[in-house]
Amino acid sequence: MRSRPPDAAEPYPHEFPAPDVGRRWVAWVARDDVADASVAPRTGRGPIRSSPASSGAGDRASAYHTLWEIALRYDALLDAHADLDIRAIVSLADMLCHLARGHPELSIGMPNLLDMPSLARRHSLHVAAVGILLAREMGLTLEDQHLLACAALTMNPSVHELQDQLSRQGNKPDAASGARLRMHAWHAAETLARLGVRDARWLMAVGQHHENLDGSGYPFGISDPAITLEARILRTADVWCAFLSHRHHRSGRPPRQALRELFRRERGKLDGSTLLALRHGMGYYPPGTVVRLANREVALVTRWFEHHARPDYVVSLLQATGSPMDEHRIRDTSRAEFAIREYAHLPQRIPALDWSGVWAAA
Numbered sequence: 076m077r078s079r080p081p082d083a084a085e086p087y088p089h090e091f092p093a094p095d096v097g098r099r100w101v102a103w104v105a106r107d108d109v110a111d112a113s114v115a116p117r118t119g120r121g122p123i124r125s126s127p128a129s130s131g132a133g134d135r136a137s138a139y140h141t142l143w144e145i146a147l148r149y150d151a152l153l154d155a156h157a158d159l160d161i162r163a164i165v166s167l168a169d170m171l172c173h174l175a176r177g178h179p180e181l182s183i184g185m186p187n188l189l190d191m192p193s194l195a196r197r198h199s200l201h202v203a204a205v206g207i208l209l210a211r212e213m214g215l216t217l218e219d220q221h222l223l224a225c226a227a228l229t230m231n232p233s234v235h236e237l238q239d240q241l242s243r244q245g246n247k248p249d250a251a252s253g254a255r256l257r258m259h260a261w262h263a264a265e266t267l268a269r270l271g272v273r274d275a276r277w278l279m280a281v282g283q284h285h286e287n288l289d290g291s292g293y294p295f296g297i298s299d300p301a302i303t304l305e306a307r308i309l310r311t312a313d314v315w316c317a318f319l320s321h322r323h324h325r326s327g328r329p330p331r332q333a334l335r336e337l338f339r340r341e342r343g344k345l346d347g348s349t350l351l352a353l354r355h356g357m358g359y360y361p362p363g364t365v366v367r368l369a370n371r372e373v374a375l376v377t378r379w380f381e382h383h384a385r386p387d388y389v390v391s392l393l394q395a396t397g398s399p400m401d402e403h404r405i406r407d408t409s410r411a412e413f414a415i416r417e418y419a420h421l422p423q424r425i426p427a428l429d430w431s432g433v434w435a436a437a
């Protein structure tokens with residue numbers, strides 16, 4: 076059984092053939108038609124946690140449906156069996172950025188819970204949403220946030236199917252699959268360039284999204300400072316989302332454990348400032364976290380709270396028996412019966428939950 080997803084933190088073993096692409100990479104980024112890739116310092120921090128007070132139940136239910144629309148459009152785009160429609164990707168990134176501005180909790184808390192056929196595509200959506208909010212936490216511009224979303228949505232399409240297959244089987248990739256995985260970032264960037272993307276920061280973010288600061292990443296094994304800021308943010312978001320997500324053969328890590336592992340195991344590989352932004356922005360109970368209460372109900376964290384420790388309230392999902400709640404209610408976690416006991420996860424086989432009702436109650 077695999078203990079890690081195929082597209083997670085660690086590079087594939089170096090015995091896989093790694094063509095000498097370093098020189099091609101250097102030549103490619105130096106091309107005249109690729110814009111300046113320098114990473115200028117940016118200012119103006121904007122914390123992730125800023126839910127609009129005006130957001131009502133109807134707004135939140137509507138936001139849930141918007142996320143579904145984004146997921147369905149993304150699925151349809153990737154199912155089209157034609158060249159990726161770049162303008163449609165840009166439009167989807169627009170929608171996601173808009174959603175993340177109005178409903179940041181739902182934008183990062185719900186993708187992992189969507190019942191999408193492809194876990195790999197769902198993962199890309201999740202990374203896009205987290206990338207937007209990480210960029211926001213780090214004070215990057217709306218344009219930068221949009222670029223991160225575009226990069227996340229286009230970083231893996233060529234290997235989504237392979238990732239899903241490996242996840243279903245729980246197998247390690249064979250040599251040929253390993254080679255494909257090792258090269259997918261490069262191929263994705265090449266494909267985007269062929270399709271007309273001329274934004275070097277977008278291309279670099281995609282091409283470098285598996286590179287590590289210490290040179291242990293792939294496909295080029297480049298290191299700090301050659302890795303762009305956008306690629307660092309994307310890498311951190313990618314690893315974080317992979318840690319949290321459920322796969323066919325394993326449950327996602329609880330957020331507290333995921334953060335600890337990121338800081339211990341990935342230290343030196345991932346960018347320190349993006350890790351700090353992640354910890355500060357997401358905390359131990361980010362929206363989307365599933366918890367078990369003292370009365371054995373299973374509930375969902377739907378907000379960030381100022382003290383950043385345990386949430387003040389959660390929304391009930393399942394009764395103590397495991398059946399869905401008849402009506403989703405806010406549970407005050409300061410009351411003994413609703414105190415958070417532990418992290419939990421949803422069982423694989425439960426009747427479909429009324430997610431718009433959950434978010435409307437949030």
Ligand SMILES: [Fe+2]
Pocket residue numbers: 082230231259260284285
């Ligand atoms: Fe990837």
